[in-house]
Amino acid sequence: MNESSTTSILIVEDEAIVALDLRYRLEAFGYSICGTVATGDDAISVARSVHPDIVLMDIQLKGAMDGIEAAERIGDESGIPIVFVTAFTDEATLSRVKSAAPYGYIIKPYDEREIRIVLELAIAKFRYARGLQRAKEAAEASDRAKTCFLSNISHELKTPLNVIMGCIDLAGGDVPEEERREYLSLADRGVRRLQTLIDTILDYTKIELGALAPIEQEFELGAFLSSCWQPFAFDAHAKGLEPRLELDPGLPVQVRSDPERLTTLVRNLLDNAIKFTDSGSVTLSAERLEASDAGAQLKVSVVDTGKGIPQEQRARLFEAFSQGDPSMTRATGGLGLGLSLARALANLMGIHLEYSVPEQGGSAFSLYIPIAADAPPAFPRQASDATPVCLFGATPANKEMERWSKHLGLRMIPMDETGTADGEPIAVIATESAWLEADPAMRATATMNGLRPLILIGGPYAQHAWEVLDGETMCLPYPSSLADLAKALEHAADGQRPVDAPPGAMDSRNVKSEPLKPIRDFGALIERAKGEASGLGLKESLQELLILMHGLTHAEDAVALERHVKELYNGYTDRGAVACARLALAYAMDIRSGHDRGQIVSRIEDGRK
Amino acid sequence: MPRILVVEDDFGSRIMMQRLLADYGETDAVVDGQEAVDAFSLALEEDRRYDLILLDIMMPKMDGQEALKRIRNIEKAHGILPAQESVIIMTTALDDPTNVIEAYAKGGATSYIVKPIDRLKVRTTLTKAGFRPLAKTP
Numbered sequence: 001m002n003e004s005s006t007t008s009i010l011i012v013e014d015e016a017i018v019a020l021d022l023r024y025r026l027e028a029f030g031y032s033i034c035g036t037v038a039t040g041d042d043a044i045s046v047a048r049s050v051h052p053d054i055v056l057m058d059i060q061l062k063g064a065m066d067g068i069e070a071a072e073r074i075g076d077e078s079g080i081p082i083v084f085v086t087a088f089t090d091e092a093t094l095s096r097v098k099s100a101a102p103y104g105y106i107i108k109p110y111d112e113r114e115i116r117i118v119l120e121l122a123i124a125k126f127r128y129a130r131g132l133q134r135a136k137e138a139a140e141a142s143d144r145a146k147t148c149f150l151s152n153i154s155h156e157l158k159t160p161l162n163v164i165m166g167c168i169d170l171a172g173g174d175v176p177e178e179e180r181r182e183y184l185s186l187a188d189r190g191v192r193r194l195q196t197l198i199d200t201i202l203d204y205t206k207i208e209l210g211a212l213a214p215i216e217q218e219f220e221l222g223a224f225l226s227s228c229w230q231p232f233a234f235d236a237h238a239k240g241l242e243p244r245l246e247l248d249p250g251l252p253v254q255v256r257s258d259p260e261r262l263t264t265l266v267r268n269l270l271d272n273a274i275k276f277t278d279s280g281s282v283t284l285s286a287e288r289l290e291a292s293d294a295g296a297q298l299k300v301s302v303v304d305t306g307k308g309i310p311q312e313q314r315a316r317l318f319e320a321f322s323q324g325d326p327s328m329t330r331a332t333g334g335l336g337l338g339l340s341l342a343r344a345l346a347n348l349m350g351i352h353l354e355y356s357v358p359e360q361g362g363s364a365f366s367l368y369i370p371i372a373a374d375a376p377p378a379f380p381r382q383a384s385d386a387t388p389v390c391l392f393g394a395t396p397a398n399k400e401m402e403r404w405s406k407h408l409g410l411r412m413i414p415m416d417e418t419g420t421a422d423g424e425p426i427a428v429i430a431t432e433s434a435w436l437e438a439d440p441a442m443r444a445t446a447t448m449n450g451l452r453p454l455i456l457i458g459g460p461y462a463q464h465a466w467e468v469l470d471g472e473t474m475c476l477p478y479p480s481s482l483a484d485l486a487k488a489l490e491h492a493a494d495g496q497r498p499v500d501a502p503p504g505a506m507d508s509r510n511v512k513s514e515p516l517k518p519i520r521d522f523g524a525l526i527e528r529a530k531g532e533a534s535g536l537g538l539k540e541s542l543q544e545l546l547i548l549m550h551g552l553t554h555a556e557d558a559v560a561l562e563r564h565v566k567e568l569y570n571g572y573t574d575r576g577a578v579a580c581a582r583l584a585l586a587y588a589m590d591i592r593s594g595h596d597r598g599q600i601v602s603r604i605e606d607g608r609k
Numbered sequence: 610m611p612r613i614l615v616v617e618d619d620f621g622s623r624i625m626m627q628r629l630l631a632d633y634g635e636t637d638a639v640v641d642g643q644e645a646v647d648a649f650s651l652a653l654e655e656d657r658r659y660d661l662i663l664l665d666i667m668m669p670k671m672d673g674q675e676a677l678k679r680i681r682n683i684e685k686a687h688g689i690l691p692a693q694e695s696v697i698i699m700t701t702a703l704d705d706p707t708n709v710i711e712a713y714a715k716g717g718a719t720s721y722i723v724k725p726i727d728r729l730k731v732r733t734t735l736t737k738a739g740f741r742p743l744a745k746t747p
Binding site: 151154155157158159160161162163164165166167169170173183186189190235238 | 667725727
């Protein structure tokens, strides 16, 4: 390829005839002349506007500025290579010329070949120098990124480590039990944060090496989302953000993917969202998309109300080590690995990861996970909405309840502080626990002094699991999974059932459909067991049993059993009572797993012999 | 009772530092450099200056190095002699020479603790700076 054909040259020459001569000769060589000017000022402005590949510069020019000064200014401004063409050969000129760092020096009178050789060498040299310069800049940038990364990584790793070490140290001291628990919970959060970081770094390294293969398996979607969300709810809450979990009731129960990688992926997105949001909310949502060309899909989104990502940074969004603000005061921390890892993990698992800007501002990252088109929904829509349920207050948890109500066969009735709800019969009151726990009077009004079963939904970072506090009050963590909520509602509805209705264990899906016959001789059974066996921990066993009784059944015989056990608890301290409690426990557990009651009775009888 | 200011952006670290220092005096806590400078100025106005400030370096809004310089400048402007200056201990994950030199030479930090921090490190550093645990009230 003849390079000269594409080379454009600016001629700076005050003698019109010389300029014309140069022009003809250069054009004859195949160069293109992009301009001919006579003064230094013109040279600078033309160089600026047309960007020639090279400037042929006379030293003596019209006007106040000479060629050397013009060359220096062009060099400073744009680095365009300069070749001087001049009659001067004196030392004074030469020493000034050096400072302009020209790519060549041609002495007039020149000959054609000389000009061509000097020009070609200058162009080749300039290209080489430019290549070097770029390589140097790239190396420097990479060095800066490395230094920045090292300082980030020590900060990121040491911050949770600091909390872990300090809190364990404090917990080991002479402190009240409650305070010790607080230290351990802080340390625990630190450990989880550290684990996410280490997983991120390791996964990233493995991906770079091409050594990460996803391990696909079936897993439960609700539990997965909860586990992703739980650790961050606290962080979001601590930052004054509203943590939300929005689940589509039509979600499939099970999904097939790599749950571990998916957890890392979703946690990184959540971590990012909380970091870059100063006010508002952070939402993890999951919905099922109707089958389209892409097949049936599950859309998992992390949406925040943060400052969003500036247009110019979006192109580099998924690049490693790039953070909007690399300074020490960057509001956020983090390795700058989150999104690039998220993208790499998504690609690895065949999941589409998309960035979008929600209407209300902020950022939204969505994952599209392929699912089987016929995957059954966790909660098929119920035909009737006969069960009226009261909602107390307006909390995020209640908004979720309303979305779910159709699928759970519920009719939601809003309720105010006076405890009235349009005179409707009320099956369940769901609320955010903090409201009513704090105010016994309000609680009494809302539950009509305990006549209505109460479902308490915990605060955003409550760690407790699904639990039945007493016969009529149930506790759910927020965000509660759909399964938990359904279970609580079923339990509450059971309590409203007429007494002569067929009794059933609360977890009715696992129990055989035929009604169970109450055991009338349970008291006798216990009496017979009294003298036998040995063991310790009477109180524990009985306590355990009582809790199970509350949690598992509302059937008549459960009540009877409970009464007997209470008698034991109060009246006996002998070893036989322990045996009874254990038998009863086994009995209760067997009911739960749906065994035939006749078989259990005979097994207990056998065990007694 | 000595007055202590903990400047730390991480929630867990902040709680922990406050508890670690509870044995040494009355602690306040703020979350970034700007708040640290504000708290310092306020205390100065009310004539109940902080005897000891523990200052994290990497923080949002204003970093610890900048806060350190500003606090020292405020002290100078109020004619507080070096001997009466607040003791400022940098608490940070960064132990690279640039940061350490910046803190000591340019900023006038009294001491430097590299995270992770435990009771032993706190005791060693505070003893050197002349602070002793308060006698426990029975």
